[in-house]
Amino acid sequence: MLPRLFIFIFCISWNLHAQKTNIQDIESKLNNKPKPDSNYVNLLNQAGDYYYDEQNHSKALEYYKQALQNAQKLNFKNGIVRSYSNLASAYRFMGEYNSSIENHKKAIEISNTRNDETQLAKSYINLGNVYRNTADFTEAINCYLKALEYSTKIKHIRYQSACLNNLGEIYRQQNNLDEALKYYQQALDINTKINDERQIATNLNNIGIIHFRKEEYQKALEVIDKSEALSEKANNKRLLQLNYINKGNIYFNTKKITLAKTYFEKALVLIREAKDLYNEALVKQNLSRIASAEKDYKQAEKLLIESLSLAEKTGSKAILAETYYDYMLLGAYMNKPADSVSYYANLYTKLKNELYSQQNAEEIAKLQNRFEYNQKIQENTLLKKDNRLKELEAIGMRLLSSKQAQENEILQRDAEVNELKIKEQEAEQKIQEQQLKTEKETSQKEKALRQLEQQKREIEQRQRDKERETQAIINILLITIIGLAVMGLGYMFYSLSKIRKQKQAIEKQAIAIREQADEIFEQSNQITAQNEELRQSSEEILAQRDLLHEQNNLLENERKNTLDSIRYAKNIQQALLPFPKRLNEYFSHFFALYQPKDIVSGDFYYFIEKEGKGFLALADCTGHGVPGAFMSSLGIATLENIIMAKNIYTPSEILQELDKTIQESLHQQDTGNQDGMDISICVIDKHHKTIEFAGAHNGAYILIDNEFKELEANKHGIGGYEITKNKSFQNQTLSFEQSCQIFLFSDGFQDQFGGDKNKKYSRKRFKELIEQTSLLSTDIQEQYLINELNEWKRDYEQIDDISVIRAKI
Structure with a gap:
């Protein structure tokens, strides 16, 4: 009596689970919200996510239902879809599959009206998981294929991996082990490339079960041990349950009953924590088989009754069928009446035929064929979208030649504008400095005038005080003159003489003050005249500024027209x-991957086929923008002439001739011009399965029969008379048996600044990126490189043209 294995289904859920430390904060925010809004709905879903992670699904359902009600009142579409998806996930783990299906379908209906392809892929994966739990394999595979279509369309690698894994589940349950292993391995390859350890553990678990089904027990155990180690590292308790169940089955089949029972009981502890009725039914069924093997038939029957109750509650037809089978065998062991044994045998046969009918297999094959046919239609449509016109090649050369004169004129005018702007800035600065100087001098003179006026008032006050004092003395003298006539008269003459001297001194001081006041008044008149001159100068400068603005507008219009022409030139360059x-x-x-820094690019790639050989090259010309585009046009024309007219086919000789032609075309020996390019070129011979390579300061990566290699280039580039004397280029020849992939690139990607510390991406990191993604499909690798570049660059400016090409033979 062999135990039946349970395989983990890769489940994509909407839930963004909150951490335990945040639940009090979330509930506090909910209590303090005066009026429900979209944030309130999100908080309700986050609270539900917390209890979902805590395996308290009934509490999670309360929050999800509140979130749905509030989202519907607000007509908050994102909140409605998220709430339906969360409700569906909670119902699924509670074994209420009909409710789960109903909520998933509502989420899909709304997502369809919004054309939300990401959410559709996610919902169809989860809906397929529910159908699989109910053994409705036709509906399950239909959902997975729809999800695979959407995830392929939006280039979502993880969703593609999920679909492939779950398709493997269906084929495994249909006992098509080779087809199941193929899908599991594809999912594992994707997750290995993106280093998703959580899903790597899932894929390894499933691959281990295929080896178990093939009775390769030791190999199965090794693979599942690796899965268990990753599950423990990530604290993935749900997958640990399955690792323990599967190891229990392996030990049971290899007659190691004690070890099998230990692992089933370890799984049961985690299952009860998670309140996972489906897996609890499965483990109790397996423990019943162990009890039966130990001839403890009463314990076996007790466990089977519990398993049957749980299976009926969850609606799992697969477990029900296996339980009926075990009841039939147990009845025979316990010598139960023949009617009882026959009853369970009939139930098992009926349900087994329903689960594994020929009709299901045919329907699955039809669904797979339909998906493959749609994929072929899409590929053929893409091949028919080539609408480029060859006539543009000749026109492009003429237009690009005219752009140099326009660019030179723009540069000259820009220089004139810059000179006028500098003069304007200098004039404005001079006015500001003169105004500040004048204001400072005026302030100082006004301060001095105020001080003089204050001194004048103080002198006048002292004069009045002296006069009052003099009058007082006179009065005293008049009073005392009668009694002291002789003495008083003498003293009077003395006092009058003293007063006269004081009065003369005061009058001199008054005259000096008036003279200072006159001088200050004259200076004030001079300042007023200077201010008038400054005002007139300011008006003249403002008039010049208006003239400059008018000239700037004219130049801006001309610049716009020129840019429009350059943008059209981009089409020519393409x-x-x-x-x-x-x-x-x-x-x-x-x-x-071809991303110019400016409108047109200084990078180009080139391909031509002649006499059974393919010539593939990528070059990074001096500069970027219009100057770089001129150099790239010259490079393309020169390569075409060397290969097609001069019949030179060896990469090193092509580079030698290209270097010579560039120097002659730009008269570098006479002018000292140093423009040129870095270039790598491959000559491919499919018939003899060889590749010849040469590089001028530009290497390449190559994947030959799954072995990744770096091809070094010579240290000098093409062009530049002073620095390129006596140089030569080395030719490298490689052979391949099955397949070969060539990666050519400029230095734009590896020199791009970004990341947390605004550093270059670096040559080492770029090489690792190409190597790690080299086994992905071209579409997936291209999107991966674009995503990596955007994540690294962030808001920093692109500093150079970026080019990367991949060619597979």
């Missing part, structure tokens, strides 16, 4: 690049 149709006919897979 037309000069290889046609996608030509590339896709020669290579089995190809992509080009």
Whole structure:
């Protein structure tokens, strides 16, 4: 009596689980919200997520229902969809599958009206999981294929992995072990590339079960041990349950009953914490088989009754079928009446046929064929979208030639504008300095005038005080003159003489004060005249500024017209690049990540096929923008002439001739011009399965028969008379057996500043990125590189043209 294995389904859930430390804060915010709004709905869902993680699904349901009611009142669509998805997940783990299906369908209905493809992919994965729990495999695989279509369309790698894993589940349950292993391995490859250890553990668990079903017990145990280690590292208790269940089954089949029972009991502890009725039914069924093997038939029957009750509550047809089978065997062991044994045998046969009918297998095959057919239609549609016109190549050269004269004129005018702006700034600065100086001098003179006036008032006050004092003395003298005639008369003459001297001194001081006042008044008149001169100068400068503004507007219009022409030139430059149709006919897979810093680029890539050989190159020309575009046009034309007209086919000789032609075309020996390019070139011979490579200061990466290599370039570039004397280029030849992938690139990606510390991405990190993603499909790798570049660059400015191409043979 063999135990039946349970396989973990990769489940994508909306729930963004809150941490334990935040629940009090969340509930406090809910209590302090005076009026429900969208934030209030999000807080209710976060509270539900907390209790969901705590395995308190009934409490989680209360919050999710409140969130749904408030979201519906507010017509908050995101909140409604999230609440339906959360309710569905909670119902699923409570074994209420009909309610779970109903809520998932409501979330899908709203997401369809909003064309939310990300949410649709997520909801179909989770709905497929519920159908799988109820053994409705046709509906389950239909959901997974829909989810795979959406996740492929939006290039969501993790969702694709989930779909592949769950499709493997269906084929495993249909006993198509090879097909199941294929899907599990594809999911594992994706998760390994993105280093998602949590899902790697899931995939390893499932692959281990396939080995178990093939009776490769030791191999199964090794793989599941790896899964268990990762589950413990991530504290993934749900997956640990399954690791323990599966190890219990392996030990049971290898007759190690004690170890099997230990692992089933370890799983049961975690299952009861999670209140997972589905897996509790499964483990009790397996423990019943162990009790039966130990001939403890009463304990076996007790556990089977509990398992049957749980299976009926959850609606799991797969566990019900296995329980009926065990009841049939147990009845025979316990010598129960034949009618009882026959009853359970009939129930088992009926349900087993329903689960594994030929009709289900045919329906699954139809669904898979429909998905593959839709994929082929999409690929054919993409191949038909090549609408580039060859006539643009000749026109492009003429337009690009005219742009140099326009660019020079713009630069000259920009220089004139800058000179006028500098003069304007200097004049304004001079006015401001003169005004500040005048204001300072005026302030100082006004302060001096105020001080003089204050001194004048003080002198006049002292004069009045002296006069009053003199009058007082005279009065005293008149009173005392009668008694002291002789003495008084003498003293009077003395006092009058003294007063006369004091009065003369005061009068001199008054005259000096008036003279100072006159001098200050004259200075004030001079300041007023200077202010008038400054006002007139200011008016003249303002008039010049208005004239400058008018000239700036004219120049801005001319600049806009020139930029429009340059933008059109971008279309011409794109037309000069290889046609996608030509590339896709020669290579089995190809992509080009091509992001100019400015409107037009100084990078270019090139491909031509001649006499059974393919010539693939990528170059980084001096500068970027319009000057770089001129150099790239010259490079393309020169390469075309070297290969097609001069019939030079060896990469090192092509570079040697390219260097010579660039120097001659730019008259570098006479002018000292140092413009040129860094370039890598490959010559591919499919018939002999060889690749020849040479590089001028630009290397390459190559993946030959799944072995990743770096091809070094020579240390000098193309062009530049003074620095390129006596240089040569080394030719490298490689062979391949099955397949080969070539990666060519400029230095724009690795030199881009960004990250937390605003540093360069670096050559080492770029090499690791290419190597780690080299086994992904071209579409997935291209999107991965774009995402990595955007995440690194953030809001920092792009500093150079960026080009990366991948070609698979």
